[in-house]
Amino acid sequence: MGEPGHGTWQVRAVGAVRSGLTDIDAAPRQGDEGAPAAWVEVFSEVASAADGVAVGDRLVLLTWLDRADRTVTRVHPRGDDTLPLTGVFATRSPHRPNPVGLHPVTVTARDGLRLRVEPLEAVDGTPVIDIKVELGPPGRR
Amino acid sequence: MGEPGHGTWQVRAVGAVRSGLTDIDAAPRQGDEGAPAAWVEVFSEVASAADGVAVGDRLVLLTWLDRADRTVTRVHPRGDDTLPLTGVFATRSPHRPNPVGLHPVTVTARDGLRLRVEPLEAVDGTPVIDIKVELGPPGRR
Numbered sequence: 001m002g003e004p005g006h007g008t009w010q011v012r013a014v015g016a017v018r019s020g021l022t023d024i025d026a027a028p029r030q031g032d033e034g035a036p037a038a039w040v041e042v043f044s045e046v047a048s049a050a051d052g053v054a055v056g057d058r059l060v061l062l063t064w065l066d067r068a069d070r071t072v073t074r075v076h077p078r079g080d081d082t083l084p085l086t087g088v089f090a091t092r093s094p095h096r097p098n099p100v101g102l103h104p105v106t107v108t109a110r111d112g113l114r115l116r117v118e119p120l121e122a123v124d125g126t127p128v129i130d131i132k133v134e135l136g137p138p139g140r141r
Numbered sequence: 142m143g144e145p146g147h148g149t150w151q152v153r154a155v156g157a158v159r160s161g162l163t164d165i166d167a168a169p170r171q172g173d174e175g176a177p178a179a180w181v182e183v184f185s186e187v188a189s190a191a192d193g194v195a196v197g198d199r200l201v202l203l204t205w206l207d208r209a210d211r212t213v214t215r216v217h218p219r220g221d222d223t224l225p226l227t228g229v230f231a232t233r234s235p236h237r238p239n240p241v242g243l244h245p246v247t248v249t250a251r252d253g254l255r256l257r258v259e260p261l262e263a264v265d266g267t268p269v270i271d272i273k274v275e276l277g278p279p280g281r282r
Contacts, residue, residue, distance in 0.1 A: 004157065004265070004266030005154055005156070005157020005158065005182070005266050005267065005268045005269070006154050006157065006184075006268070007153075007154055007205075007207070007268060008151050008152065008153045008154070009151070009152050009205055009207070010149050010150070010151065010152075011149065011150050011151075011152045011239050012148075012149045012238065012239065013146055013147050013148055013149070014238050014239065015146070016145065016146020016147070017146065030276060030279070032279055033279060041146070042230070043147075046214055046238055047214075048214040048215050048228055049214040049215070049228045049229045049230045049237065049238065050228045050230050050231070051214075051215060051226070051227060051228035051231070052227040052228050052231035053228060053230055053231045054231075057231065059230075060243065062239075062241055062243075064148075064150055066148070066150070073187055073188075073189040073190040073192075074189050074190070074192060085192070086192060086193040087189055087190045087191045087192035087193050087194060088190045089183070089190045089191050089194055089200075089271075089272035089273070089274075090191070090192070090193035090194045090195075090198065090274050091273070091274060092273055092274060092276060096190065096271060097153065097155050097187055097190065097271070098152050098153065098155065098203075098270045098271045100203055100241070100270070100271050102201065102203075102243075102273065124145070125145030125146050126146065127146045127147070127148060128146070129239045129241070130230075130237060130238070130239045130241050131230035132230070132232075132233055132243065133230075133231050133232060133233060135171060135233060138171070138173055138174060
């Protein structure tokens, strides 16, 4: 710690993706590239954090891409070797020092602590670390 | 661990906010509610991850809100006691089990590993845990 802004912290799964997508190599790169609907299971330890999440809500899911390579700092964007090596902070590569995935989704059904969302390119078993409501315009928050 | 999707992981600061905003109670709730420009200092350990980040880029900064209360699961949205208690997953409260902040910003200058960005409501010293480029439409990625 010491200098402001430095440090490490523990991040803990608050839910998990339950999806028919199981093959990471076959998954779309982004939700809007043909990803299916999936379930997000909110864990019972944080059940009340999901109070008020309702069908029709636009959410941003944050996942922990636990199969990513955290040592990677540069990639060929979209895995295309004809594109020059680029810092991962200028890309959406899953491989990065803290492999957090960002997924804008719509809630289409809710069954207790299970939220049906779409579209979601994350594969089955991906840990969910946070859920936020999408921000509307400043006058409607 | 054990069951798929469960677990805890270490998240590590990759940069920090350097801002004239120092009083968390005086900071805007969201960037588009009057937040100023600020610097993001990318730490030298991950310098090459910032290769290709350029003036004009639209980025999404992810911060770790290290002053948040991680035990909170329900809040009055926007701190307004007249609004009913709501699960934090249906809000943008900083208080939540994993206090990750999401900040859409534009890069207005770059000086080595320092990125000038705006607007940014995060206060001085806030740890940055990830930086992503904002997704354009599907045909332009």
